[in-house]
Amino acid sequence: MEPPVSSSRGPMGSLLWKLDWLESQHLLRKPVRESFDLLKEDLEGIDTFLLELSDEDDPNLMKQYWMKEVREICYDTEDYIDWLFHSQLKIGSVGVAPRLKISRLPRTLNPRPNIVSQIKELRSRLQDASERHKRYLIVIDDLWDTAVWDFLLRAFPDGTQSSRIITTTRSENVDMTCCGNRSDYILKMEPLNDDDSRKIFFARVFGSENKCPQQFKDASYEIVRKCGGVPLAVIHIAGLLTRQQEKSEEWDYVERSLGSNLSITTTYKGMRKVINLSYNGLPQCLKT
Template structure:
């Protein structure tokens, strides 16, 4: 991509984790040069020069951010430039505000921002002389940043690192397939279906689906819940998390079985248990508790489930044997071990997503496809993420071979399934365009295991300035397309879906949460938080 195209991309960019405030800053400088402002010639000339310098710097920043694995110097430099963009935007905002006097729109508050270069100190040292001198000071800082890029030899780093992953191609509409795509688990599904509907034992029974992260436990449990839930008097599907929150878990269950609003956060755990016990006493209920991590959580929650001998059933999912045994009262027969997919089932899943079926795969991609599939370790989540990435690049054989080499280099020694999943998800995250990274990282503001409503997310993305378009309708459509692209790439998992395959809510896998948290810590990403007030009260239950 040429530097002019990079600059044009940066000019159109919203506030983002990759480019900082470069997009809004360039647009504001462009606005200042409009005839409406009637600036003095020296000031206008200075702004023109600053805009040219920033366009070049933003093109360099965009190019560096598109590298697969930037080195430490590149990461350090990108952090400096992003910080500079924020401080420069503050300065331009102040200038526009003083010039117009009508309250120019200010940039939202940012969190998770750690300044490596204290640019703000430099601005404090700028005496309020003239606007021309302020622009000159900004130009000096921009030129110094460009000089550091040359001193760090970052052009060599960027050219040696492939950027084939960052095309703006839209992923085909796959989410209808992915949300309920189960292969290789027919026997498990049949066994659980019979247990839920045909078991003659009237007593309350608990079954646990046990297996490694990304193996498909949640997908299986969710499909059974959707297909069979309405055969019971009441039903609920709730998700636990690594950070135990028993009160939220009990509140979720009570709200779903009663089909009512969430109880007050001030409600005590014992009151929630008593209310659940009373409501479920004479009912046949079906509860799914997904992703249990602590035996102590189960010890508390299980006391809310009465055994009224009404054929009630509970399904839990867990990654550890100790939790699975605890859930099932140490009856190993009630534990279903979910194993990774075999080679045939993995290939079926991969090719169905990328090509529609295996026989549609071009001959020149069959061998590299097999190698990529093997590196996914039979984990459906890893397979879906890689397939979602490649589905928009079916004609780009360079990308396929590069991705396979990346996976082989990272997973050369006998990796564990957990290591395989993390590496695939990390590679998938790195391949996201900057605008999707920003939207995805915003989701980390929610607690792990939280169900996020699509309509709320889109409003928040738009409110924070992550989406840019000329018309309001275009902004909404673009935000919607970003959401489904993240679903298609396996970055977020659909939760509630209507009969037209429209996703109403979503969640994020805990391994993906870890990767996003790491990205924020390592890259000092800036994320706006003006729309939400992050209090424990807000996220009760």
């Protein structure tokens, strides 16, 4: 009995059933039979993904879109196979499949009797959809150590499915390691300019530069300068000083503690100093 259409798998069940029926009836000449066998393998492979996703309670929008795309390809494939019989094309020996109905010929296919070519086109669409299901985009922010990258790299599958891993780092050694010593894969980001650094700093601490009390302006400019346009430093220090708006001595302490310009001496130790300042400024109840 032909399986019914389902909301998650579409016509996949009935499509695989029809391909099994064709194989069992020995209706296909060798070149066509080989094409149908490869098509069936592709469908069975992609069906495993559909079954996995259909078990999820609430697939995200990307997964839902992918499932919809695959179902549409399956509908087109089923319609084409039905059309072959409906139009009485000779696939091999005389015979037609039982209870085959067709509502339309897929618009993406040329209705000429080159069966191998049409099956190849359908397989290409299925394979493209299958490859997209295996692609990933991963962003790893603020990577400092090549040993960490080597550890993470082992978790990713090998392959050429157009997946991408983007890393951000302040270390030239790390960036060359991540891109396999391909310098053309490296995008060097310039530090924030003074104006942008000040906008971020003052917006975080006071809401705007105009709202900064006069007694904190000189210290603020010097602190921003020492952050060297490093966004992480600007944001951390601004977050710390938001809690110290009435204590001018704390502002002086932060200014002295930052040392030289971080754009020149940005190292793990330099950024650790920034983070330690932020941690030390936390209320005691938030420290662990």
